[in-house]
Amino acid sequence: MAPRRTVAVIGGSGVGGILGDEPRQHRLATPWGAPSGPIEEGRLGELRVLFLSRHGPGHTIPPHRVNYRANVDALRELGAEAIVTVSSVGSLREELAPGSFVLPSQFVDLTRQRPTTFFDGGKVYHVSMADPFCGELSAAAAEAGRRAGAPFAEGRTYVCVEGPRFSTRAESAYFRGFADVIGMTLVPEVTLARERGICYVCLAMVTDYDVWAEKPVDASEIVATMTKNVARMRRVLAGLLPSLAREPGCSCARALDQAGI
Numbered sequence: 321m322a323p324r325r326t327v328a329v330i331g332g333s334g335v336g337g338i339l340g341d342e343p344r345q346h347r348l349a350t351p352w353g354a355p356s357g358p359i360e361e362g363r364l365g366e367l368r369v370l371f372l373s374r375h376g377p378g379h380t381i382p383p384h385r386v387n388y389r390a391n392v393d394a395l396r397e398l399g400a401e402a403i404v405t406v407s408s409v410g411s412l413r414e415e416l417a418p419g420s421f422v423l424p425s426q427f428v429d430l431t432r433q434r435p436t437t438f439f440d441g442g443k444v445y446h447v448s449m450a451d452p453f454c455g456e457l458s459a460a461a462a463e464a465g466r467r468a469g470a471p472f473a474e475g476r477t478y479v480c481v482e483g484p485r486f487s488t489r490a491e492s493a494y495f496r497g498f499a500d501v502i503g504m505t506l507v508p509e510v511t512l513a514r515e516r517g518i519c520y521v522c523l524a525m526v527t528d529y530d531v532w533a534e535k536p537v538d539a540s541e542i543v544a545t546m547t548k549n550v551a552r553m554r555r556v557l558a559g560l561l562p563s564l565a566r567e568p569g570c571s572c573a574r575a576l577d578q579a580g581i
């Protein structure tokens with residue numbers, strides 16, 4: 321296979337502007353509607369880098385209203401072979417304090433009302449999700465974190481909830497039985513990327529303890545932690561993205577080979 325030439329970043333809150341002041345912008349439609357906003361394009365050496373703000377310009381689209389299919393499809397249309405996402409999460413573990421960086425390796429999907437597949441009829445596909453994240457991207461991200469002095473807690477489980485509300489105390493206690501961090505945006509982004517044969521990794525930043533810790537969640541506190549983390553996350557991305565311009569050693573691009581009925 322040829323080296324990767326195009327890599328996309330989907331940013332949650334806070335990491336816009338990684339491609340400089342006036343990047344080229346793509347506005348496109350997909351069979352699933354419009355993506356969250358214009359897709360920016362820039363360059364890092366030989367690598368084309370695309371950037372999409374998940375919640376749209378001005379952060380106006382809540383997690384349950386993001387058009388995940390349009391976002392992933394538009395990035396694929398523009399040539400994305402890998403997607404790196406930056407997402408804020410709540411912590412379900414004492415040791416994952418606000419400010420921690422986490423690399424999930426598994427997820428539990430508790431979303432309720434989102435279209436979760438590109439294959440809604442016609443040919444039927446069941447893609448494998450045993451290992452939902454690209455192993456190669458995960459290893460590269462872990463290395464980039466260490467080099468940037470912002471090591472990731474690896475091998476954690478992300479529970480994805482519908483939102484946009486936060487958890488009840490009972491829910492939070494329940495989630496602690498099987499997950500380490502909680503968020504609202506991973507699914508179905510990760511599954512759609514797999515269906516399109518795109519490598520995918522989630523760089524999660526802990527912004528707060530979920531309600532189990534009896535430290536009430538406050539949206540302004542989350543924004544303050546995000547702001548502090550953005551500079552560190554930019555350093556991680558600056559190390560990670562160029563390292564992806566190599567021949568893929570993973571099987572993500574062949575996800576559909578054995579999945580069709």
Ligand SMILES: [Zn+2]
Pocket residue numbers: 454455456457518519520568570571572573
């Ligand atoms: Zn991969």
